[in-house]
Amino acid sequence: MNTWIERQRGLLDTTVANLRRRKARNLGLFMAYVLLVFLLASVVLFGDGMRREARLLLEVAPELVVQRLTAGRHDLMPAQWLERIAGLRGVAAVEGRLWGYHHDAAVGANLTLQVPKEAAPAAGRVHLGATLARLRGLAPGDVLSLRDHAGQPHAFVVEALLDSRSELVSADLVLLCEADFRAFFGIGAGLYTDAALRVVNPLETRTVAEKVLARLPATRVISREEMRRTYDAVFNWRQGLPLMVLSVLLAAFALLAWDKASGLSAEERREIGILKALGWDSGDVLAMKLWEGALLSVLAFLLGYTLAWLHVYYAGAPLFEPVLKGWSVLYPRFALAPEVDISRIVSLALLTVLPYVAATLVPVWRAATLDPDEVMRE
Amino acid sequence: MIELAGVGKTFNPGRDNEFHAVREVSLSIEAGRVTALRGPSGSGKTTLLGLIGGLTRPSVGRVRLHGRDISALPERFLTALRRDTFGFVFQQFQLIRDLSVLDNVMLPAVPTGRAHADIHARALRLLDEVGLGQRAAARVQWLSGGEAQRAAIARALINDPSVILADEPTAHLDSALSRQILEILAELRRRGRTLVIASHDPLVFEMDLVERVVDLRDGRVLTVHGLSTVPMDKSACRP
Numbered sequence: 086m087n088t089w090i091e092r093q094r095g096l097l098d099t100t101v102a103n104l105r106r107r108k109a110r111n112l113g114l115f116m117a118y119v120l121l122v123f124l125l126a127s128v129v130l131f132g133d134g135m136r137r138e139a140r141l142l143l144e145v146a147p148e149l150v151v152q153r154l155t156a157g158r159h160d161l162m163p164a165q166w167l168e169r170i171a172g173l174r175g176v177a178a179v180e181g182r183l184w185g186y187h188h189d190a191a192v193g194a195n196l197t198l199q200v201p202k203e204a205a206p207a208a209g210r211v212h213l214g215a216t217l218a219r220l221r222g223l224a225p226g227d228v229l230s231l232r233d234h235a236g237q238p239h240a241f242v243v244e245a246l247l248d249s250r251s252e253l254v255s256a257d258l259v260l261l262c263e264a265d266f267r268a269f270f271g272i273g274a275g276l277y278t279d280a281a282l283r284v285v286n287p288l289e290t291r292t293v294a295e296k297v298l299a300r301l302p303a304t305r306v307i308s309r310e311e312m313r314r315t316y317d318a319v320f321n322w323r324q325g326l327p328l329m330v331l332s333v334l335l336a337a338f339a340l341l342a343w344d345k346a347s348g349l350s351a352e353e354r355r356e357i358g359i360l361k362a363l364g365w366d367s368g369d370v371l372a373m374k375l376w377e378g379a380l381l382s383v384l385a386f387l388l389g390y391t392l393a394w395l396h397v398y399y400a401g402a403p404l405f406e407p408v409l410k411g412w413s414v415l416y417p418r419f420a421l422a423p424e425v426d427i428s429r430i431v432s433l434a435l436l437t438v439l440p441y442v443a444a445t446l447v448p449v450w451r452a453a454t455l456d457p458d459e460v461m462r463e
Numbered sequence: 464m465i466e467l468a469g470v471g472k473t474f475n476p477g478r479d480n481e482f483h484a485v486r487e488v489s490l491s492i493e494a495g496r497v498t499a500l501r502g503p504s505g506s507g508k509t510t511l512l513g514l515i516g517g518l519t520r521p522s523v524g525r526v527r528l529h530g531r532d533i534s535a536l537p538e539r540f541l542t543a544l545r546r547d548t549f550g551f552v553f554q555q556f557q558l559i560r561d562l563s564v565l566d567n568v569m570l571p572a573v574p575t576g577r578a579h580a581d582i583h584a585r586a587l588r589l590l591d592e593v594g595l596g597q598r599a600a601a602r603v604q605w606l607s608g609g610e611a612q613r614a615a616i617a618r619a620l621i622n623d624p625s626v627i628l629a630d631e632p633t634a635h636l637d638s639a640l641s642r643q644i645l646e647i648l649a650e651l652r653r654r655g656r657t658l659v660i661a662s663h664d665p666l667v668f669e670m671d672l673v674e675r676v677v678d679l680r681d682g683r684v685l686t687v688h689g690l691s692t693v694p695m696d697k698s699a700c701r702p
Binding site: 087095103105106355356361364366367368 | 520546547557563566569570573576577578579618
């Protein structure tokens with residue numbers, strides 16, 4: 086055992102001395118490696134973070150949302166429909182919701198106006214999402230002026246800003262009272278945007294959805310699970326775009342590593358021949374190259390991953406914000422909850438470290454299995 | 464000690480550029496003596512040295528060490544033999560650039576698994592013995608030809624081999640430096656090591672170092688003859 090340890094120590098010492106020999110080349114390779122890992126890990130960490138946030142938000146969402154459809158389009162729902170839904174077995178509670186979109190020319194974005202279930206602002210007052218407030222330069226006490234459905238201006242006093250921790254969903258949100266909402270959009274009493282349902286037994290959500298559809302065929306029922314899948318699909322798709330580009334980079338890097346190793350210079354091949362002549366067997370040469378590849382790639386991976394982690398969780402991933410947060414005008418500014426996912430680290434490491442080590446070892450193995458005399462004569 | 468029986472080496476067999484570097488060589492090399500392989504360039508000296516030291520395998524024939532056929536040994540055993548039994552001094556020094564002299568000398572000992580401190584201490588002692596103690600930290604490309612060859616000799620001795628194989632050890636050196644190197648080799652012989660030297664440098668044969676000469680031409684042995692039987696303790700051979 087001691088012999089083995091001493092041998093590995095010797096190989097490691099030689100590896101470090103070797104890495105020092107070609108500083109410029111190894112440093113260049115190291116930096117390229119760090120950059121690649123940083124970009125890949127940033128996208129993966131950010132995508133994971135977004136999905137995790139979405140799941141957390143959906144935990145408090147209603148089990149089912151029912152929307153009225155007219156000619157296949159979303160339409161306002163009469164209050165009587167809520168009563169019909171409430172009468173179904175398995176439904177614990179039904180609540181009519183009021184929300185809608187308004188294009189705000191000042192920021193060039195669509196705002197979401199919503200009547201909150203609890204703690205609604207007083208008439209003439211609103212609560213604003215932090216992103217919108219930031220873009221509009223508004224603080225509590227200021228006035229938000231919007232034009233209603235008839236083109237008439239409405240002035241709302243900003244009563245409070247929404248908690249920045251909820252910015253992922255509240256970036257473009259304006260909370261107001263029911264009367265203001267109905268007046269602003271011209272929606273009469275007894276009409277709702279949609280209905281939120283709580284079911285008695287979450288395992289029977291699907292059955293309840295079928296009952297709703299049977300009773301009210303002109304509706305669309307959306308389950309929380311469907312919403313989660315939609316979020317996942319959206320984030321997967323968004324994450325897929327940069328990953329596709331980065332996979333090309335990864336392939337290019339693997340080619341570079343392969344080229345670097347397979348294009349072993351005459352000097353490097355001669356050195357392998359010398360080592361073999363001096364009593365190193367092919368395994369020793371491979372072990373040294375394995376140490377070299379492992380040191381370079383593991384260190385680059387750790388540095389790249391750490392930078393990506395800081396980039397995503399502390400800097401808000403500015404490099405990938407436009408792609409990963411969507412194409413909204415109002416980019417929410419929020420901090421994802423830092424998390425260390427071992428399985429994700431391992432999978433990223435396998436994706437980036439193994440190809441490099443494999444790409445470098447195969448050509449070295451070819452040179453290392455030749456007669457030393459043959460290599461030295463080349 | 465080392466016997467070659469009908470040994471031949473053919474490069475690129477069956478191809479247009481097929482080349483017979485060594486043909487039907489039968490030879491025995493005695494332990495504790497200095498044997499020189501002499502011949503012009505292309506006569507097969509280096510290849511024969513490589514065959515003796517297990518750097519390459521014969522295409523035909525057998526190489527035996529202490530009666531054991533080493534020609535067909537698996538690579539692992541042949542490597543161990545190269546590491547533990549033979550010390551190589553190459554024609555072009557074959558030191559690894561950008562590594563220090565000390566690192567170069569320690570290289571053959573790395574796979575042995577000996578304690579690093581022991582290897583380090585022995586390497587320094589050997590460098591002292593060849594007069595390079597002060598140059599241990601220098602990079603090898605900064606060495607003069609004579610220094611580089613002395614470093615190569617120190618490297619050949621790091622695993623305390625019983626046989627030293629030296630390929631043109633005085634090539635590229637002036638006569639003063641050549642004498643220095645030959646005196647170091649003489650000291651090794653005095654200590655009981657077996658030396659096989661491939662050379663066509665007349666100086667090698669002028670000094671009372673070589674005891675047996677094998678003349679080669681076109682890969683074949685022409686003659687084998689003794690030059691002298693120099694006493695082991697001859698003071699003129701001391702470095």
